[in-house]
Amino acid sequence: QSVLTQPPSASGTPGQRVSISCSGSSSNIEDNYVFWYQQLPGTAPKLLIYRNNQRPSGVPDRFSGSKSGTSASLAISGLRSEDEADYYCATWDDSVSGPQFGGGTKLTVL
């Protein structure tokens, strides 16, 4: 059971905007940066968002991250079929002195 809570699934149609939430606590999200990873089927995870809202080069600006208090969210606008993947939030957890991942959200593009 992860200390970061994500919805197990999300869905949308092409062109829509979807949002995935990540809920934590004062020992993790509140005082630390949040990162997001995308895992396409059968592949290794890929860094999607770092330090709450920064995009690595090559990541489309359709992807955006935000954080407020003990929660964070990933938004994907202009949804495309190739966005169908598992999405994980991650942050440092002071109580274990190490990184923690959320349980992951499976995004389906209908």
Added chain:
Amino acid sequence: EVRLVQTGAEVKKPGDSLRISCEGSGYNFTNYWITWVRQVPGKGLEWMGRIDPTDSYTNYNPSFQGHVTISVDKSISTAFLQWTSLEASDTAMYYCARQEASFWASVWFDPWGQGTPVTVSS
């Protein structure tokens, strides 16, 4: 191009020992930590631990401490994940990733290796 290349698939029996590797290229290997992440089939990501290639300092997830050992040979830009006695519950995909070293509490992992599937079965 920055790359991490991992060992191929492993099939072992309970009680066996195993060491898998992760070779970095395309960057200064000692400027970044190497982290290891487990993914049980059909499940999420779990951080196992990390190592600083400069001095081999390690930092483990308490859930994995004592069951695995992370090591490094900086002369060949390679990190290792090792078990002395595997269990069936160790069956999983294991990923290494380059981790930002400039900030202690960073969870910046990029890029990731392709993964090493480990199957433990009698």
